[in-house]
Amino acid sequence: MTSESVGEHLELASARGRWVLVATVLGSGLALLDSTVVNVALPFLGRELDTGMDGLQWTVNAYTLTLAGLILLGGSLGDRYGRRNVFLVGTVWFAVASALCGLAPNIEFLVAARALQGVGGALLTPGSLAIIQASFARADRPRAVGAWSGLGGVAGAAGPLLGGWLVQSVGWRWAFLVNLPFALLVVVVALRHVPESRDEQAAGRFDVLGAVLAALALAGITYGLIQKGAPLPLVAGLALAAAFVAVQVRRSPEALVPVELFRNRMFGAINVVTLIMYAAMSVAFFLLVVQLQVVSGFSPIAAGMAMLPVTLLMLLLSARAGDVAKRYGPRWPMTIGILLAGGGFVAMSTIGPGASYPLQVLPAVTVFGLGLSAAVAPLTATVLATAEDRHAGTASGVNNAVARTGGLLAVAAVPPLVGLVGEAFRSPSVFDAGYRAAMLISAGMMAVAALITFLTVRTNVLASE
Numbered sequence: 001m002t003s004e005s006v007g008e009h010l011e012l013a014s015a016r017g018r019w020v021l022v023a024t025v026l027g028s029g030l031a032l033l034d035s036t037v038v039n040v041a042l043p044f045l046g047r048e049l050d051t052g053m054d055g056l057q058w059t060v061n062a063y064t065l066t067l068a069g070l071i072l073l074g075g076s077l078g079d080r081y082g083r084r085n086v087f088l089v090g091t092v093w094f095a096v097a098s099a100l101c102g103l104a105p106n107i108e109f110l111v112a113a114r115a116l117q118g119v120g121g122a123l124l125t126p127g128s129l130a131i132i133q134a135s136f137a138r139a140d141r142p143r144a145v146g147a148w149s150g151l152g153g154v155a156g157a158a159g160p161l162l163g164g165w166l167v168q169s170v171g172w173r174w175a176f177l178v179n180l181p182f183a184l185l186v187v188v189v190a191l192r193h194v195p196e197s198r199d200e201q202a203a204g205r206f207d208v209l210g211a212v213l214a215a216l217a218l219a220g221i222t223y224g225l226i227q228k229g230a231p232l233p234l235v236a237g238l239a240l241a242a243a244f245v246a247v248q249v250r251r252s253p254e255a256l257v258p259v260e261l262f263r264n265r266m267f268g269a270i271n272v273v274t275l276i277m278y279a280a281m282s283v284a285f286f287l288l289v290v291q292l293q294v295v296s297g298f299s300p301i302a303a304g305m306a307m308l309p310v311t312l313l314m315l316l317l318s319a320r321a322g323d324v325a326k327r328y329g330p331r332w333p334m335t336i337g338i339l340l341a342g343g344g345f346v347a348m349s350t351i352g353p354g355a356s357y358p359l360q361v362l363p364a365v366t367v368f369g370l371g372l373s374a375a376v377a378p379l380t381a382t383v384l385a386t387a388e389d390r391h392a393g394t395a396s397g398v399n400n401a402v403a404r405t406g407g408l409l410a411v412a413a414v415p416p417l418v419g420l421v422g423e424a425f426r427s428p429s430v431f432d433a434g435y436r437a438a439m440l441i442s443a444g445m446m447a448v449a450a451l452i453t454f455l456t457v458r459t460n461v462l463a464s465e
Contacts, residue, residue, distance in 0.1 A: 062114035321375075
């Protein structure tokens with residue numbers, strides 16, 4: 001009996017099955033909770049650690065950089081050496097890095113610790129869903145995945161509220177230290193209840209070179225975009241990116257990113273859409289909570305709760321959007337949804353000094369949430385439908401990495417482009433002007449993504465599967 005077959009006997013209704021779900025939801029929720037909490041804390045840690053906009057950008061991007069560069073390798077390690085083992089290593093790693101973040105004496109130390117957090121996240125994130133897929137009986141997997149998604153959404157909704165309360169009551173360092181008790185609980189539950197599983201047919205070499213090239217390329221490009229007047233890192237990053245592509249072509253099918261996936265033009269197009277969409281969204285998430293605190297005068301708790309309607313709408317409507325896409329095709333739900341989300345960014349650009357939550361913030365985030373709810377489920381379904389079944393996991397992982405890469409590059413590039421550099425977050429008038437321009441740029445990116453979607457996504461792509 002292989003370790004894969006052990007997991008197939010678990011039922012969601014059993015006590016052990018529920019504990020497995022608890023461990024995976026808490027584990028994946030760690031990374032989600034951390035990102036939402038940290039964004040709320042940015043103005044406070046920026047002032048205490050005496051850093052400028054570049055320090056705030058690196059606080060966000062150092063984590064995303066290592067996560068995006070290594071997440072595919074993390075999934076492969078779990079398949080080879082045991083998904084529970086790698087999940088546990090990632091959880092402990094993430095907790096130790098979180099403690100280092102909470103104890104950071106300066107911005108340089110914090111950025112380095114955030115990069116270490118991303119490594120832990122790259123080991124932790126792919127394992128949570130893979131454990132569910134491998135542990136539960138086939139009939140229970142859809143319900144288990146649905147419960148994992150829904151409970152993860154609840155964690156996402158609670159994150160901003162928790163972050164605002166922590167920052168306002170005990171300080172920004174607890175935005176990181178709060179991860180420790182959750183990580184301890186994950187480790188205890190996983191050791192006692194989660195069965196080990198691995199891919200018994202996994203063979204060949206790991207594409208370590210590809211992972212290293214991807215991470216270094218992203219690091220060079222990100223540094224070059226954030227630090228104005230530093231063209232050499234940007235050029236080096238682009239050269240390393242070209243080397244990464246060459247390595248993937250040469251090493252296929254053992255490559256980190258199987259080139260054969262991109263032989264389907266729609267798969268390539270939908271990943272371009274993903275890159276642009278998540279670039280726009282990451283800019284908005286990065287800047288909105290700072291704008292609300294620095295310019296509009298919101299408390300950390302109020303700023304942290306501003307995006308709560310988006311999460312609630314996603315929970316309520318995403319499944320229905322998936323059903324609509326299955327019945328009528330994904331082209332129109334995605335196109336309309338992306339355009340609606342872009343309209344939300346236009347509305348967000350009006351949020352300024354003395355902004356009213358019910359009159360300005362709530363309508364803007366509601367329009368954005370409706371658009372996102374309409375677009376994300378069809379996008380995910382289309383990614384999987386354009387790949388062969390044997391590549392479903394890899395296709396999902398590639399799309400996840402593309403989304404994070406889009407966010408990484410946009411958070412690096414857009415703020416300097418609109419003048420948000422140096423001490424901008426300490427000056428409400430300067431930040432307000434840059435924020436408004438950034439929201440309009442994000443809206444423009446959404447318009448481009450909608451156009452690509454309309455031109456490339458077939459109406460019958462889901463029906464043909």
